[in-house]
Amino acid sequence: MxxxxxxxxxxxxxxxxxxxxxxxxxxxxxxxxxxxxxxxxxxxxxxxxxxxxxxxxxxxxxxxxxxxxxxxxxxxxxxxxxxxxxxxxxxxxxxxxxxxxxxxxxxxxxxxxxQAILEDKPNDKVTEIETTNRIPKSFAYKTESDSCTSDKSRSLKKTGLRPIVIDGCNVAFEHGNNEDLSVKGIELIVEYFLNRGHDTVVAFLPEDRFDEVYDPVECFILHSLKKKGQLVCPPSNTYDDRMILDYATNNSAIVVSRDKFRDIYQATPSYRQVIEHSTLVPTFIADSVYFPEDPQGRGGKSLDELLRF
Incomplete structure (x- = not known):
C-alpha cells in the first residue's frame, strides 16, 4: 500500500x-x-x-x-x-x-x-532492498536442473524465521463464516506474521476469486497486497492447493490453512511432510486471528519453534 x-x-x-x-x-x-x-x-x-x-x-x-x-x-x-x-x-x-x-x-x-498506516506513527524509511526481499520466489514447478540447485541450497543450513504461505481462499471464507469471501481474513494473517518479523509472507488466491471481490475497500486491500508481493493469483484453471504445497516444499515454508489436503496427501507422498508437520490452523474471533502455542500437540514443537528453521 x-x-x-x-x-x-x-x-x-x-x-x-x-x-x-x-x-x-x-x-x-x-x-x-x-x-x-x-x-x-x-x-x-x-x-x-x-x-x-x-x-x-x-x-x-x-x-x-x-x-x-x-x-x-x-x-x-x-x-x-x-x-x-x-x-x-x-x-x-x-x-x-x-x-x-x-x-x-x-x-x-x-x-x-x-505499521504506519495502522498506528498513524511517523513513517520510517524502508529500503527498496528490504521490500524486494518480501516478494516470494517463483512457484513454478521444478525442472530437473532446478531440482539439483534446490537440493544444493537445501544442504545449506538455514536460520531465522521461515516463509509463510497462506491458503487465501480457505482463510477468507473462514473469516466470512464460510458464507462470504472476507479479504480481511487474509490481511489479518499477513499482518500477524509481518509483525512477528517474517520477511516472506504470501497468500495464494485464484484469479476467479480475486475477480469476485467488488467492495471498494476489499478491492483496495487485495491490490495493495498484490503490489507488495504478498498476494499471488494463480490462473483459475490450476489447482491452487497443489501450488501452495509445492511452494511450501521448495521453500521450507509454513502453510496457513484449515484445509486437511486429504486428496493431495493420498495422491502425492512428497507433500506429506509439509501437510503433517508444517501447517498452522488459524482461529478468527471477530477481526483478530489466533494460533495455538502447541500446534503439534503435547510433545511437539511450540509455535515459536515451528516458525523457525
Missing amino acids: ATMTTKLLLKLISCELCENICGRGVCLPCCSVQACRGCATKKVLSAKKCWNCNENVKTEEFVNDMDLRNAVDELKENKTCSLKTKLRLMARANACRLTDQFSSKRNSVELPNR
Missing part, C-alpha cells in the same frame, strides 16, 4: 484551492476534483468551468463528498483516522491523482513502515 503518513492523510482531505482541510467538502462530477464548498462555489461562479479539467460546470452539480467529510470529522475528533476511513479515502476516484501530486513534491520516495 502507498504510505499513509499524516502528511499524505492531510493531502487527501485538503481543499485543492485553498489547500486547507476541506470545510463541507464537495467534488465535481467531471474529474472528481475536491474543495471546500465555499471555495468551489466562488471559483466556479467566477470561471464557469472546472479549475482542473476546464469542463463547463455549475454549482448545482457539486457532489457532497461524504467519505471526505466523515474523514475530516473523524480527524478533528480523534486527531487521526481509522484504517477503514483511510482505505475509503484511498478508494476514491481522485486518490491516485492526489497521491501522485504528494509524491512528486518529495525529494525521495519513502516506502512505508508496515
Whole structure:
C-alpha cells in the first residue's frame, strides 16, 4: 500500500484551492476534483468551468463528498483516522491523482513502515532492498536442473524465521463464516506474521476469486497486497492447493490453512511432510486471528519453534 503518513492523510482531505482541510467538502462530477464548498462555489461562479479539467460546470452539480467529510470529522475528533476511513479515502476516484501530486513534491520516495498506516506513527524509511526481499520466489514447478540447485541450497543450513504461505481462499471464507469471501481474513494473517518479523509472507488466491471481490475497500486491500508481493493469483484453471504445497516444499515454508489436503496427501507422498508437520490452523474471533502455542500437540514443537528453521 502507498504510505499513509499524516502528511499524505492531510493531502487527501485538503481543499485543492485553498489547500486547507476541506470545510463541507464537495467534488465535481467531471474529474472528481475536491474543495471546500465555499471555495468551489466562488471559483466556479467566477470561471464557469472546472479549475482542473476546464469542463463547463455549475454549482448545482457539486457532489457532497461524504467519505471526505466523515474523514475530516473523524480527524478533528480523534486527531487521526481509522484504517477503514483511510482505505475509503484511498478508494476514491481522485486518490491516485492526489497521491501522485504528494509524491512528486518529495525529494525521495519513502516506502512505508508496515505499521504506519495502522498506528498513524511517523513513517520510517524502508529500503527498496528490504521490500524486494518480501516478494516470494517463483512457484513454478521444478525442472530437473532446478531440482539439483534446490537440493544444493537445501544442504545449506538455514536460520531465522521461515516463509509463510497462506491458503487465501480457505482463510477468507473462514473469516466470512464460510458464507462470504472476507479479504480481511487474509490481511489479518499477513499482518500477524509481518509483525512477528517474517520477511516472506504470501497468500495464494485464484484469479476467479480475486475477480469476485467488488467492495471498494476489499478491492483496495487485495491490490495493495498484490503490489507488495504478498498476494499471488494463480490462473483459475490450476489447482491452487497443489501450488501452495509445492511452494511450501521448495521453500521450507509454513502453510496457513484449515484445509486437511486429504486428496493431495493420498495422491502425492512428497507433500506429506509439509501437510503433517508444517501447517498452522488459524482461529478468527471477530477481526483478530489466533494460533495455538502447541500446534503439534503435547510433545511437539511450540509455535515459536515451528516458525523457525
